[in-house]
Amino acid sequence: MKKINTSPLSGMQELLPTEQAVFDQLKQNISDVYHHYGFLNIETPIIERTEVLLAKAGGDTEKQIYMVSKTAESADSADQALRFDHTVPLARYVVEHSNDLAFPFQVTQINRNFRGERAQRGRFREFYQCDADIIGREKLPIAYDAKVIACIYDALKTFNLPKMIIRISNRKVLAGFLQALNLTDKAEIISSVIDHAEKVSEEQSRSALKEAGLTEEQVQKVCNFMFTKGSYDEIVEKLTVILGDLSPVQAGLDELKQVTDILETKKTGNFIIDFMIIRGLDYYTGTVFETMLEDYREIGSIASGGRYENLCGNFTEQSFPGVGGSIGLTRLFFVLREYGLVNMATNQPIDYVIFPISTNEFEASFELADKLRSQGKTVDVDLSDRRLGDKFSRAGKIADYAIVIGNDEVLSQKYQAKNLKTGETIELV
Amino acid sequence: MKKINTSPLSGMQELLPTEQAVFDQLKQNISDVYHHYGFLNIETPIIERTEVLLAKAGGDTEKQIYMVSKTAESADSADQALRFDHTVPLARYVVEHSNDLAFPFQVTQINRNFRGERAQRGRFREFYQCDADIIGREKLPIAYDAKVIACIYDALKTFNLPKMIIRISNRKVLAGFLQALNLTDKAEIISSVIDHAEKVSEEQSRSALKEAGLTEEQVQKVCNFMFTKGSYDEIVEKLTVILGDLSPVQAGLDELKQVTDILETKKTGNFIIDFMIIRGLDYYTGTVFETMLEDYREIGSIASGGRYENLCGNFTEQSFPGVGGSIGLTRLFFVLREYGLVNMATNQPIDYVIFPISTNEFEASFELADKLRSQGKTVDVDLSDRRLGDKFSRAGKIADYAIVIGNDEVLSQKYQAKNLKTGETIELV
Secondary structure, eight states, X not given: OOOOOOSOOTTBOOOOHHHXXXXXHHHHHHHHHHHHTTOEEOOOOXXXXXXXXXXXXXXXXXXXXXXXXXXXGXXXXXXXXXXXXXXXXXXXXXXXXXXGSOSXXXXXXXXXXXXXXXXXXXXXXXXXXXXXXXXXXXXXXXXXXXXXXXXXXXXXXXXXXXXXXXXXXXXXXHHHHHHHTTOGGGHHHHHHHHHHXXXXXXXXXXXXXXXXXXXXXXXXXXXXXXXXXXXXXXXXHHHHHHHSOOGGGHHHHHXXXXXXXXXXXXXXXXXXXXXXXXXXXXXXXXXXXXXXXXTOXXXXXXXXXXXXXXXXXXXXXXXXXXXXXXXXXXXXXXXXXXXTOSOOOSOOSEEEEEEESSGGGHHHHHHHHHHHHHTTOOEEEOOOOSOHXXXXXXXXXXXXXXXXXXXXXXXXXXXXXEETTTOOEEEEO | OOOOOOSOOTTBOOOOHHHHHHHHHHHHHHHHHHHHTTOEEOOOOSEEEHHHHTTTOOHHHHHHOEEEEEGGGGGGTTSEEEOSOSHHHHHHHHHXXXXXXXXXXXXXXXXXXXXXXXXXXXXXXXXXXXXXXXXXXXXXXXXXXXXXXXXXXXXXXXXXXXXXXXXXXXXXXXXXXXXXXXXGGGHHHHHHHHHHGGGSOHHXXXXXXXXXXXXXXXXXXXXXXXXXXXXXXXHHHHHHHHHSOOGGGHHHHHHHHHHHHHHHHTTOOSEEEETTOOOTTSSOOSEEEEEEETTOGGGOOSEEEEEETTTTTTTOSSOOOEEEEEEOHHHHHHHHHHXXXXXXXXOOXXXXXXXXXXXXXXXXXXXXXXXXXXXXXXXXXXXXXXXXXXXXXXXXXXXXXXXXXXXXXXXXXXXXXXXXXXXXXXXXX
């Protein structure tokens, strides 16, 4: 027989059933919180027109994209590709269906995306992203930025992780700050230096800024800026020291105040204003945020997002401002397991396995199974003709309890469930 | 601005949020029943090695397959493709992870598959299949065939459809029958004629059989066979008339008896033995079944499956007999909507929308929202600064109730929920 490699392709997550059950539970937790917050689920196709996906994307995205072609029609091979995130398909969806949507449109997408990145440990080419977005028509109050942050934070709370911290910034503050320093023309390189500052030494950041042509004084101010963090009142005080006049950054500060006031009112846990947060050179225009585990900062951001004033700019002249955030569940699950931060030793995926001793007990077994199922339990009836010992061995791998049904049980209608971990038996009522 | 087409690609289902909520509920119903039956969920990657997908598939599948390539590495463009069903990836998964699985392995996959078929109304290129399979090691008792059928039937029962009928046959009966008639060498063409018999007139089936070289008497016997249906005792009686000696079909009959006896014991609704059921020229080797709506036979099968003695034959010398079934949810949802058989007018996707009159009521609004959410309700807090009329208009599209919170409500801590359909108000406690 020709030997075929049966491992999954590299960069693809493939879990055993017990692991999958934990992953599914975390995904369900996120979905439940998003849903409880009033976000509506949608599913866009995994395959899109290439021109839709690449309407905005830069060169890197294009290199990472999975192109799709039908074998019979290779002529159109460049026309279709797998989506690399939920945001671009969402923008298309909003334009296509805008007349049928109720704005602000609170929408969630929890599904797989694809990037043909170079495979390496902990990087995935196929990965779940759990997005929550709010899209307005013409305008969308800043209060919604706080709502998205609170919602994603509450979703993560279901993971029972060690202390989380939400780090919040606003792109308008950075823009105003650079304008005040006459550095607007160097915005891209400075953003990039701040974005990477946590991964390098302060000295390296300073060198990079110098190389970009900043004066000693400008370098110092940018460093003072990017290390600014704290409560709203604290960062206002610090910025006043750096800038003197706050008017160039006032618009951004007002938004930060609104967002943090609401998070305060909503009693959303541990958050901080932190100007080191940039979120890449992405499409964000105002609020940006990241979430970290305070004692595991090396993990990096576990959920992030921000405000984009013009979601659908590549598809329409209409204005659809939005704010959104995302939990990259596949990577997060991988990392949390590496750190032992996800509880894999939960209950087994099945509650009960029933063993009818012979076909004579099938009827009673089916009836008991249906009764337990109607109570929301998961029940497997083992119909195999193997020895009882083998059946117990299988059940121990997948279930919490086993119930043996023989003639006595059928006659008495009394059933005992044996805990497969402790050996204890309990009477079923 | 360059005009980009924002419609989804043809052959892709894209639903509005309220439709998606109904679709999601049906999918959840299926998942719940499979899970309650003790099936364990797995997810295999959407992208597989082409050699895995095409290890068995014939020419048609190859034409319909979506090939995948990374733009930067077009060299490997023929190596990867999108899976076209769950069965081939399952076979690979079972071989890859067999040492970590508990056999019989009861497994479900509910996810999207891809076929580049010619697009036409009601045919989808991206579609959900909801599979339930049971895989044995070396052997798997026939009782499991009944289990899969009962499970899929129970899953469909949650749809509240008009009367369903399960049609069951067994490939071994057909094989034995053709052997008794010395027609084994024409098995493929005869199977194909029976498979299509429902779509053409009896006369056309007879002509096709004659063309295949069958004698008048053989044609008559094949027709008598394929129109044979009924209870086990009835079909035994009819087959005896056709064949005289039942020994060539006895193995298949024994399996049919076991399956139908268990379905009887399990009180699984309306089923019938029906030799017109073939399930294509697929890999099935024993039991085959289809489910139809008795009063909407033109819809065709809404769920089907069968026994395959050698699931992993292309990947290993080991024997993994299996039985499985599948609900093609995307097509089913489309057809049921066409026939008005799916209840789209369920509750709105959101339970409550709360309108704080001003930011002063944010705190009370957030508290009430969290309280309702902790009771399992879905709650949107409308933070927009639009007029109350506009807010009500939006809420009416997505929610069942609206709650206005002003200063009075905050002081009294009494909240009224207004039913957005009837206008009735109820006091929240």
